[in-house]
Amino acid sequence: MRRESLRRFWYHFGRNPLSLLGLSIVTLVVVGALGAPWIAPYPEHAGRFVNFAEAGQPPSLHHLLGTDTFGRDLFSRILFGYRISLALGVVVLGIAVPLGVTLGLWAGYIGGGIATWIMRLSDVFVAIPPLVLAMAVLGVAEPSLTNAMMALTLMWWPWYTRMIYNQVRSLRLEGYVVAAQIIGASATHIMFREILPNTLPNILTKAALDMGFVILIGASLSFLGLGVQPPTPDLGTMVAEGARYLPDLWWLAVFPGLAILFVVLGFNLLADGLRDALGEG
Amino acid sequence: MADILLEVRDLTKEFAVGRKRVRALNGVSLGLEEGEILAVVGESGSGKTTLANLVLGIEMPTYGDILYRGTPLKTPRPLHMRRRLQYVQQNPWTTLNPRRTVFQSVALPLAVHKLTPPRLWRERVAELLHLVGLGPEFLDRYPHALSGGQRQRVAIARALAAQPEMVILDEPTSALDVSVQARVLGLLLEIQARFSLSYLFISHDLAVVRNFARRILVLYRGQVMETGPTEVVFRNPVHPYTRLLLASVPVVSEEEAALRPSWPWDAQDRLGPGEGCPFSSRCPWAQELCWRERPSLVPIQKSHLVACHFAELFVEEVSHHG
Amino acid sequence: MIAVSLLEVKQLNLSLRTHTGLAHILKDVSLRVEAGERVALVGETGCGKSLTLKAILGLLEGKGLVVSGKVLFEGEEILGTPRILRLRGVQIGFIPQDPAASLNPTFSIADQLLAVVRRVRRNLPKEKAWALIKEALVEVAVPDPDRVLASYPFQLSGGLCQRVLIATALVNRPKLVLADEPGTALDVTVQAQTLRAMRHLTEKSGSSVILVTHNLGVVREFADRVYVMYAGTIVEHGPVKSVFQTPRHPYTRALLDSVPRLTGGGLPQGLDGHIPDYTSPPKGCRFRPRCAFARPECAEEQPLRQVAEGHEVACVLYAEVPRG
């Protein structure tokens, strides 16, 4: 019967061309990033590579998106940049989502004094714009990829806590939850086996959407010099550096910028598609 | 006389709604014998589900006692009570978790109460499904692939998995088609006889109650209006509310239509003080006394009890006609 | 000249595209309503009752929809024509299945009723319009019309919402009222009162009614004639008396036999199985897989054959009867 649900999912998902576009973009980016060492025309350009002979070349057949001021192939660097972006997203959400969801389940189902405090805390976090909060944290800590990840994780869990909390408050009155309580099932069973699976569509949709956001904010932090430090090929850093050579070497800022836009758009479209298709139950 | 399994004494439940307190249940007493089916009928909001929730221990009574085999029940209920007392819900569409298979749902009581070793779960669940008329092909299905009747069968199998002594059935067939309803009710009767279960059967369908339960208890706004053996109450409904209920049932044959008491349909509702009989505002025969004073439940005959100041009058009237 | 029926549905077919394929739901549905007549459409859940009403009302839309057939109102085609837009709410009233969801929560009851009245009598002075809608509520036994008029839908009980909807459907004295399960969500006592009010009112204004229900008791209490629907097909129809006293189709019989009786006598047998999958319904009689009398001929199309005055049945058991 799983197959039947899957078929229904594909039916609704496949009906919307934008969802398919989102999925294609995301697949392309993921494959490109994972396969960067093999796909990139000049994998060695990802690191401390210098070849001033080819510096500052505009896009050509040789270098699809041109080269930077050190003579490095921009396309190769963007592919490697995606690795950083995706890693950032996966690590941040990989920690923030399970943490936020567990706290949300607890606060919503068991409640009590600690739960109240968790919810208050999440209220505070949610009220502050993410970029501002991350900047504040990184203003204290030293800018680095790890610290950027920590900062973003810290501000991301409350969103999931709130979302799950609200859902649990209504789901815990559902017939099947009451049935499990009457049978005498444990709170752990009810939270993780009865309630959690029914919140998964929402979690998935939000996580897909947030992948785009985390990547965007990660890039913004690097752009401001608060995130990944050169020479690691981060898209935000690349935009920041490229901006110094505008408008002559325009491709240096424009293409990494477009690359960010591309992946964020991909995740947004994918999330929209997921929401529609999973909502069809 | 058989032993009393469940006894409820003067049960009262109030809910806070805003500033006001709403009495969902007001001094209800009842007894359920071992192996007996007692039907609780009443319109929406009369407190049927509240009664079930109190007995199940989902809610705390404001006042009153619930005794099981003579001992008062503790809230929250100890695990062994949660096995003995099972529940089949009103709504087949929400009673099963959409993300869990039939097997997972039915096996839950087995796991919680350690009734069967895990390696035998599938076998046992298949056995239970067979008991409710479903084949083993249903084991790995998800609820969305089941019809309402099939879901309700699964819910019954889940209740049976706990090997209960008593089951509360909260309108188990009200969401089902008549053709399916008959099958599910038949199944419930069969199971009841086979395992000598006791049922507290909540319903608003009097025709179903007539054919399903041995005794009936009529609730109105949280109070017992009339109670007695089903046959007696249907032949001789005394309380005006019971008579209104019976008069309202849409029936499919002349014989049934003839059995329904007459009712002065054109009488208008009168809004009045809420001190007395809860039905007085809708009762065409209400007198000064009815507005003022709440009637207590008194026997008309042995085991036929009515809460109406003018019960005697209606007994007479009915015997004239019938 | 043959008199024209108020409403005539001819050979209505309806298919819907779903994720499992094309669902062939309504098959050759034909029905007829004369002026002043109360007709019931009865059948189990999912058999296509609501879809039939929606098709008549032109409320169906969407990409994956295939509709064919005729719907004639006073002899004029209304299926797929803009004419229905002018008729709906004026000549044809509708009482939808879900009362709470059918009233707009952002407008008061008075506003919603006035809007309906104004569709017909655009220039009615305010006091007269107000008196009219108040009267409309009194007619459906609303005890406290002024309070109800000033209320918003969520402030009213289900029973009151239902009565407001009935009043809305009837306020313009339509020639035809389509009611989808009025009162099934209500208590029996309220349901009985609601049906009484509806019968009384439509009698007074001479309106015809199509009442959709799954409750055979309601059919007997309310309607003059009944259409029995199974899996998107009409299997039997006729005067209520005739159909209830001598049901012919095995499905009608099974349905009637499933109803527990107030007189007692034990629980009925009921019926096994369920409605077929509409993406691949059985050929011929759609009840065949559940029928105790099924035989090979049932795989052929069964036309409606007259078995008594105005009483027709589509079943091979009556094949010897000349076709009506």
Ligand SMILES: Nc1ncnc2c1ncn2[C@@H]1O[C@H](COP(=O)(O)OP(=O)(O)OP(=O)(O)O)[C@@H](O)[C@H]1O
């Ligand atoms: N948790 C609650 N908070 C406030 N009021 C409640 C609550 N539960 C029930 N009530 C009120 O108590 C009364 C009885 O409700 P209950 O659900 O027991 O009725 P019921 O007989 O089961 O009705 P139905 O036939 O609609 O299921 C109603 O007036 C209801 O509004």
Ligand SMILES: Nc1ncnc2c1ncn2[C@@H]1O[C@H](COP(=O)(O)OP(=O)(O)OP(=O)(O)O)[C@@H](O)[C@H]1O
């Ligand atoms: N928009 C839709 N898309 C797909 N299937 C639909 C749609 N609307 C209705 N159906 C299907 O068409 C069939 C008939 O539906 P309909 O609502 O007419 O049934 P009904 O007889 O009114 O049942 P009920 O008594 O439950 O209201 C059902 O099997 C239903 O699942």
Ligand SMILES: [Mg+2]
């Ligand atoms: Mg209830």
Ligand SMILES: [Mg+2]
């Ligand atoms: Mg319907």
